[in-house]
Amino acid sequence: MATMTDVARRAGVSIATVSHVLNDTRPVLPDTRRAVLDAIDALGYTPNGLARSLVTARTRSIGLAVSAISNPYFTEILQGVEARALEDGYGLLIADPHDDPEHETTTVRLLHERRVDGMIIAPSARPDALLRYLGQHQVPTVFLDRLLPAPPDGGFRHDQVGAENTEPMTTLVTHLAERGHRRIGLVAGLRGLSTTEERITGYRHGLADAGIPYDERLVVHGASRAETAESATHRLLDLAARPSALVTANNAMTIGALRALRGRGLSVPGDLALCCFDDFSWADLFTPRLTAIAQPSREIGARAVALLLERLAEPGRAARTVRLPSAFVHRTSCGCPDGPAHPETPEAPRKGPES
Structure with a gap:
């Protein structure tokens, strides 16, 4: 060896x-660097990662x-993270905090003890303990998907990246309203997440734009899970004046809602129109084909890595929040005539306000 x-x-050096x-510890002349890299290639030399880290x-x-x-949404984010990390010569240590604030902090502590250079985290709905740990240990961190408000005290701050949520949800509700629906139900996600709150806000904006009064009975929480969403959808269907259209706020809850509708013997869109947040690879294979909002999941993952590497290179720079556009994919579950899917992507990605 x-x-x-x-x-x-x-x-010859x-x-x-x-x-x-x-190790990039000192500038080396280009010809000298090339000679070293050629020698590494010719000899098949593999650097000792542990020694390099020391x-x-x-x-x-x-x-x-x-x-x-x-x-599938987070799987695609993982693929984006992994591809960009490998491109820059980084490996991944992966953990699932199970949306449990206590387990989340334990998970992050264990990752930190393994001396990762930085972290990418989709935070839980109650990240206070997590933020304390990250702040105490000054861990370079990027939050993705679930974004956090800037701390009022101007304390330890982090970069963030996620998709637009409010306007895309407004688009779904507006589309259903334009098809004549006045009772539009929403199966919302886990309480406390920024994605949940922003999509509820978008739902309310869509109703207001269409002149439809907000009815709190038409909003149920599916906790971002299929099983909970199935029960929540049954509650909507039990209303004396049940909705004529339904919007689900993530792909897992779409599956739960479809199970509930099938259990009641209801067809989509014949008995009830359906639009969903989160497109996924089989959405075009359903009958009917699902009208959805497609988030740029792989790009979110790749951008999170880019932000983290920038933070590692320049620790003192101001924190940034980046929002990426989502696309409206028009299919047939909304009750529109059959035809090809038409992704309609908003304007180019933009940087949000610093957080």
Whole structure:
């Protein structure tokens, strides 16, 4: 097995120069760097990652803490994180906090103890203990999907990236209202998450734009899970004046709502129109095909890595919140005639207010 000494001998340089090339600890002339890299190639030399981390105080690893990894939406985010991390020479340590605030803090502590260079986290609905830990240990962190408000005291702050939620939800409700629906139900997500609150706000904006009074009985919480959403949908169907259209606020809850409708022998869109937040790979295979909001999940993951690497390179810079546009994918579950899906993407990604 080739050693660093072998590489130095073949390249005609010192061992220290090989170390500087591998660890980026000092500038090296381009021709010298090329000679070292060619020698590494020729000899098949594999650097010792542990030894490198002792020199640089970096492990070139990222901790990723995301609940419901089995959810296709978060799976695609994971794919975006992994692809961008590997592109930049970073490995991943992955954990599922299960949307439990106590377990979340334990998970992040364990990742931190494994000396990851930074973390990417989809925070729970109650992240106070998590924020205390991150602030106490000054862990470079990027929050994704579930965004947090800026702390009023101007304390330890983090970069964030997520999709637009309010306007896309307004688009779904407006579309249903334009088809004549006046009783539009909403199966909302887990209470306390920014995604849940923003989508409820978008729902209310859509009703207001269409001149439809808000009726709190038409909003139920499915806790972002299929089983809970199925029960919540049954509550909507039990109303004396049940909704004629339904909006589900994530893909897992869409599955739960469809189960409830099937259990009642109701068809979509014949008996009840349906639009959903979160597009997924099989949405176009359902009968009817699901009209949905598609979030840029892989891009969210990749952008989170980019923000984290920028933070590692420049620890003192101001925190940033980045919002990426979602797309309206027009299919047939809303009651429109059959035809090809038509993604309608809003304006280009924009940076949100600093947080």
